[in-house]
Amino acid sequence: MRNTPPLPPVKARRYTTVCQFCVVGCGYKVYKWPQGRDGGPKAANNAFGLDFTRPQPPMAGEWIAPNMHTQVVDRDGSRHNVVIVPDRACVVNKGLSSVRGAGLAQTLYSPERATRARLTQPLLDQGDGQKPVGWDEASDLGARVLKAIIDRWGPDAVGMKFFDHGGGGGGFENNWAVGRFFFTGVGTRTASIHNRPAYNSEVHAAGDAGLVPLTNSYLDAQLADTILVVGANPYETQTNYFLEHMVPNLNGTSMGLKQATFDGEPVDRGRMIIVDPRRTMTVATAETAAGRDRVLHLQIEPGTDIALLNAIGRLVLEYRWHDVAFMRERTEWQTFEAFQRSTLAVDRPLEQMLEDAVRVTGVTREQIETAARWIAEPKAPGIRRRTLLHYEKGLIWGLKNYQNIAAIVGLGLLTGNVGKPGTGISRLGGHQEAYVRPPYPGRRPALNVDEAVRRGEVKAFWVGGCNPVLTTLRAEALEQSLVERGEPVRRALAATRGRPAGQRIPAIVDALKAGGMFLIAQDIYPTATTRHAHLVLSAAQWGEMNLTSINGERRLRLYERFMDPPGEAIPDWAIMARFAHRLRELYLQDRNPLAANRFLDFDWKSDEDVFIDARYQFKGTNTDPMEGYAGITYDLLRKLGTDGIQTPTRLVNRIPVGTVRMHEDGHFYTSTGKARFIPAPRPWPGYAAKVESQRKRYRFWINNGRVNHLWQTLYHHRYLPFYQGRYPMPCLEMHPEDATELGIGPGDRVEISNDMGKVEAMAYPSDAVKRGHTFLLFGQPRGAAGNLVPDHVDPKTTIPSYKQAWADVKRLGPPPEDVKGVSFRPRNVAS
Amino acid sequence: MSNESKRTRHALNRRDFLKVSSGCMAGVAGVPMLSVSSPALGATPTSAYPVMEVARLSELKPGTTIPFAYPGPSSPALLMRLPEAARDGVGKDSTIVAFSILCTHKGCPVSYKAEQGMLICPCHWSTFDPAKGGDLIIGQASSSLPRIELRIEGDKVQAVGVEGLIYGHHTNIL
Incomplete structure (x- = not known):
């Protein structure tokens, strides 16, 4: 980050994109130009056409904040400046950036900044740590392991936990490929969504009532x-x-x-x-x-x-x-x-x-x-x-x-x-949406994959674009399973090192029979989960591929590719296609065309190929779910810019028409077309037994969630000083009187513990919480709030009660060195 | 020119201060500069920041705030003597700090709330901690408030540079 970002020249390349972070999906403009060819402050000399010899006015002005600029290197070695600023023309944000969106440029890969931590090539752990391998070797070995498992134990022995969202985490393209691979390819029911132990809607009741979520x-x-x-x-x-x-x-x-x-x-x-x-x-x-x-x-x-x-x-x-x-x-x-x-x-x-x-x-x-x-x-x-x-x-x-x-x-x-x-x-939504997949082959309530992993029923576990070691419930126990069950496989890989992949499979299968589990992790950074993986697959991120998503009002936009992925990283859809191709070849060699044909039609050549392939499941009528995008092409989305079009779209005289508001036609998604009330047995059901036992045993309620500065598990923000510096470790908001009683001051290191596990945090005394209540930042790499969450799920939906944990808190010591500079002023004062 | 009159000329009253910061801030000609120094320590290396007297040390009681403009007339700033030691504070007890008051989100002028010890933007409520280098406490800005670098020369509190980019500028000195 330079103190004085350069101005884009008139000839800077321009791209349209949308913030990769929260559900709101603010529109942004990207400017990219070769280093050394900066624009000038006179209006005629910069891409904005604005006079920067004078200060830009408040609110109405265009200002490149230092975090909105970075420098990148493409695969051909060419070096470029990139500036990403909020789009004034976008109906969503009208030129406003959030604290997260204003730092989009900082999330880009650069060999000269901390984002150099990115995964740039596949890695294989053969007992001596994760070492680079080529894509052919990675997909050959991985596909052979999957095939051996499917053939011996059936498709449900392949477990997965994957993103299902839009924005930086997925997009229609990657979600479709993942769904095609696991549901119509492998055919597993042992599936789960990035933030929870099962493959389910978080709002089944709304769906049963006939309403879409947005x-x-x-x-x-x-x-x-x-x-x-x-x-x-x-x-x-x-x-x-x-x-x-x-x-x-x-x-x-x-x-x-x-x-x-x-x-x-x-x-x-x-x-x-x-x-x-x-x-x-x-x-x-x-x-x-x-x-x-x-x-x-x-x-x-x-x-x-x-x-x-x-x-x-x-x-x-x-x-x-x-x-x-x-x-x-x-x-x-x-x-x-x-x-x-x-x-x-x-x-x-x-x-x-x-x-x-x-x-x-x-x-x-x-x-x-x-x-x-x-x-x-x-x-x-x-x-x-x-x-x-x-x-x-x-x-x-x-x-x-x-x-x-x-x-x-x-x-x-x-x-x-x-x-x-x-x-x-x-x-209101957390992340953006892009749920386009073939139907999940399982039933409701969906199978609890975390428990299947712990019980040893999962022989291969493929985790993509998420980090359950930090975020799932009873997280310590899940990590322990990954460690213990990964070890026999690691030994088998070490013992067969150097042999052709096909000859390694019997030893790996023996390890799986002995309670082992093959872990594949697909991500953009090394994480607390990828470090336990036998096979690590390096994915492209936002800006490195074209992707499409909808925001909290179903607004579909194209997020254009404007730079190359680092090293050999490729889009998630291309990873799934590689594995599908290899599995098809292996099944054909096996003279099993039925199984081979499950992996047909992964021959996409571009991001848009996947987008169009996924689109064909929608009819363009009012029976499409809220993501339906009949008639939409990348070209049309380019023309529509950051305003895009609100899904579902329907075709009127072959022209796609969007939907501003759902259910305005009086139609609800039930068999009668009318909405349903969902009766409950009583107005107040009381706490579940596991939750109630924690509640009675421990002093503090551990509410948990996100904060303004940070996105999810900090997978980007942990590398960006402005964001990481604000919360170098998880903060625990607690009432000042509770803190005083326990001898805890601002920034003190505290331990939060219960019968599930423990977490270290920095204390943040605050009147935002009532006495006996606390609020813990979730997903911070130095402390997983999930460690404290009991493994209770709603039996009707398999959705956890992440917000229902109780624990004790004690002071461990004074503020650590990197916490001493942190402000502990109130986070809830506006006047 | 006495030091006092210099202070008066550079320090803006609150009404002027808002006028400067809420309008288009260009065009206020002839900001008086005491001298032009070589690049100030920690400042943008290619820029030459002026040295400007902002206050008399002896007159700065705890809680005192003094609006001024630095490094140019389009850059309103605020000098504060805080009740506690501050990161990069000057003076015997390190309590004297100064910041650009243009919010690093959309450029609205932040105001100092002594009771909470923070600077708050009225437009989208970004809040900043003057005792922690102007760091963002919560809100939508993506950088700390630019810190006006101060030094003490006898009884004079002088502005000598800026750390961070002032809103609306592509360089702090246009």
Whole structure:
């Protein structure tokens, strides 16, 4: 990073891209030009056409922040400057960068910076550490091992844990190739998605109700009367959706838009209800933007969202604020009757139900009343309030995944808040989406792959673009399995070193029979997981291939390739194709055309070949799921730039037309076409036994999640000083009085431990959390929050309760050297 | 010219300060410079930063803040005497620091909140810690606030350079 980034010359090559990080998917512009041919400050001499002899003005100006520039070297040895700046023309971010997006240039591979840590070629561990091998050798050995396992134990003995997302982690192209390989090729059911132990939706209940996970457009956040945010912290983790779309509603900037959209309907500045056990920066900034009287922060006790949502629903029903017309027309009425009886407990006295909710949640009766009023009280006689209901991991990974999601979907259907401007029932989302795969061959609830690994049922485990050693539940136990079960295979590889691959297989199979497991890890960096792998496969990243993804409002864009992958790294789809080709050859040699044909049609020559191949599963009708992209080509996406088109697309006179808002036509994805309420046995299910035993045994609730600066497991950010320096180790927010009682000061090294494992962190005393609550940064390489999470999953969905861990905390010592420079000022002050 | 009058000329009152920072900051001609030094230590090596008196040490009580512009009229900055020792602070107790007040996100002027000990941007709420080199506490900026390098010469507190790129500039000295 230079203190003074150069200006791109007029002739700089220009590319369109989208941030690789969070679900919001902000548009960015990339400029690339040979070193030594910089532009000049006069408007005629730079690619922006702006006069840099004068300072650029605040807000409206174009400024290349130091982290927006870097230098790269392509495979032909040519050296280039690259500048990546937010795109003013993009409807999503309108020129705003987030702290993460502003550092995109720093994530690029450079042999001269810390990103030189990238995996640049396949590696094989034959007992003496991971050493480079060629792609032919890697795919030959790997394919032979997989074939031997499939032939002997069946396809389910091949386990996988892979990205399923968009943005930097995947894209339609890589997801399609991975799905084709494992589901129609290998045919395994032992599959799991990057952040969890099974292959499942995180919102099965929404799907069963007939809703897609992302129903609304970001525009709806500017139009809503009330925005409900449950278990999410959008200032930090959906940043520019919050800043560019929610804040203008809260501060009144979008009033003109509201008046123009809702002619004759009373409109006012928006209100926000935030359900979060922490007083986050989202709460602080929303209060500053809207005024305290228009923000309701419901600081619930852990996992009690469901009791709160159902109490609000019950009040809505009592006050007759429910949307009878919507429910009669667009929902299966009998499911509503079941829902009101069981979930909303209409046969119990209202006061009794509310008293229970107040006791369980820690929220006052008055706050519950206010929430119900803000969500559903008509604005004027006959004019319904428009409420946008959003939720994310606090709810998804909370108490009971299925019932949690059913509760918020139920509240949304009860109040008719879907398929209309200013409404929606949607995930806020974490990463971007690009879920295009053949159907998963297994059933619901999906098999728990982590347990299958531990039990020895998995003979080969292929981990791609994720790092379960840091992120899965009961993570220490999983890592122990990788170590113990990897060792026999490593010995077999050492004993057969130098022999032709085919002759090594009997020894490897013997090792697998003796409890061994062959670990393949595919990634862009070495990680806590790849270090245990026998075979490491080096993948290309964002910017090194063309990829496509959708954001939180289903906006599909092309993220253009603008540089070469390092060394011999290749796109994930090309890795899958290599293995498929080799498996096909091996099965043909075996005179087994049936098995060989499972690996047909991997003959893609380009990124777009894969994109178009995947597209053919969509019809371009209104039965396509939300990712459907009938009629879309790279050429069209290039023309549409960072605005792209909102999926699903349908073909009208052979022209693709996008979908601004889902369910606006009244159609829901059920057999009747109507939405369904999902009844729960009771309004509040209580804690699961494993969770309850931890809760009673340990003093602190260990809430955990992401922070503003950092993306996921820090796979990039651990190498970038500006980001790594802010959180050199996981931070543990704890109430100042709790910290004082334990003799813990800011930055002190602390140990968090329970019956699952332990984590070291730096203490961050903060009034963001209540006494007895804490918040731990998840996924930091120096401390895996997953080590503390019990292995409980919702039996209906196999989704873990990552947010439901309890542990003790003790001081280990003063701040480590690299923590001494860290600021411990409050992270939730906005005025 | 007395040192006091120099201070007054360079230090902006709050109204001027906002005027400078919220408008297009170019075109304020004739910023007075005491002298032009050779490149200041730690500053961009190819640039020559002026040496400019910002305050009298004897007048800087704890909690004092002084707005000024540095290295040019389009670059509003703030000198602070903090209640605690600061990274790269000057003075006997290392409590004196100064920063560009143009947020390194979108250039809005940050303001100092003494109670919280932080600088906060009103546009998108990036917050910075003046005791930790202007580091971002939380928010959307992608670099620390540029730190005005200070030195003490007798009773004079002088600005002598800038560490970091000031918002809107492609070089700190245009």
